[in-house]
Amino acid sequence: MINKELNPMEKIPSEQKLSNQLGVSRNTIREAIRTLEQEGVLYCKHGVGTFVIGSKDSLKTNITTLESSTNIIKSQDYFPGTQNVDTKVMKAPSNVKSKLSLEEHSNVFYIERVRTADTQPVVYVEDYIPYIDEMENEYREKYYESLTEFLGKFEMEFSFSICSIKAVISDEKVMKKLELKEKSALLLLQQTHYSDKGIPVLYSDSYYLSDKFEFNVIRRKG
Amino acid sequence: MINKELNPMEKIPSEQKLSNQLGVSRNTIREAIRTLEQEGVLYCKHGVGTFVIGSKDSLKTNITTLESSTNIIKSQDYFPGTQNVDTKVMKAPSNVKSKLSLEEHSNVFYIERVRTADTQPVVYVEDYIPYIDEMENEYREKYYESLTEFLGKFEMEFSFSICSIKAVISDEKVMKKLELKEKSALLLLQQTHYSDKGIPVLYSDSYYLSDKFEFNVIRRKG
DNA sequence: TCATATTTGTACGTATGTATA
């Protein structure tokens, strides 16, 4: 639709002009603009105009978009892999129990994995899933392309997460998992994932090697 | 308007019902819902319904909202303060020059500060502002409540930032500034701030003590 | 300082399409 190359921080034509040019209603233009604003591509200022703010590399890894580690690794031009997968059924730790709104004595299906970028370990993930009968067997017997696909089998697809962002120093366990020679700074994302009906279906702790990954976000004045 | 207490993950009435109940058009309801969705308070699912996802403490410090360090400190129930302010006019470092789209040999006004929470150092900030005549004198002669107020004097108010989130280990300099006894994990926010017309007006590196601060974000599936 | 034009924000109404239950 739009043939013109848009440069970062450039002012785009007014809603009225775009409406005339493209032959659609101003309301439709507004909806489109609002969607792009939500994605961090545009910025609108009352009485002034609308501006392009998102260049591709300024939002290489937009933290507000919930992507699989696989896609995040790909987006940084690495080849994704997985190693050291370990699973078990366990009593839910109390913090997990709280995050997933589980009853006392509930079990969770625990999966830990190391994700690699070009064979180098870059992310260590611990997943906690409310346990459902036969989950462990299902996981062991079949091959799943992704955790999302596995959760789908149990009607536990997630569509958003509430995420807490922290910085931590690698402890012994994580150093071993990520094959670190010395203590390093890690970006820790603690996330509770919810289904589209608001049911918590997954809690995860993800440790990202911070010198390999950077996350981006557009922040707007309150 | 809304008297009912809303619980997290609760389904709210349909747009049509809210429209009737509140006596406003469905379009208006939609706009309001969309704004709240943008803020991370609601989540809409086509053909299903709209759900409350944001409880107050799950988004205590929403990283998508650009707040002053002062307000972030306040929001975590601490009393904010400032110490060790140091300023100088300097040749723009090359990374800053690039971020602020400055010409070769441009000067910047550099401000470094330690922000405190209940007198304890918690954030170390380095600010780089494109230099304008008399900026240094203005800063020294008058008292400014905030950097925002100071920038306002030069018509350099910012309204959003593009932020890169990293985890780092405190180096000697930062350890001294934050009075750290041992190396700690710090959350580093590297931000280019823009005016509402898309002009870069401030670049800053902020080092947050990660055990005092946590940032939150709602992530949605792409 | 004031009036006017421009631009985005909000609001109303209506209709049809698409996804889910």
Next chain:
DNA sequence: GTATACATACGTACAAATATG
């Protein structure tokens, strides 16, 4: 298949913020 609910789209009017002269 039917009903419900959100998504998209058209049209219109006026308010509020900003820019311009």
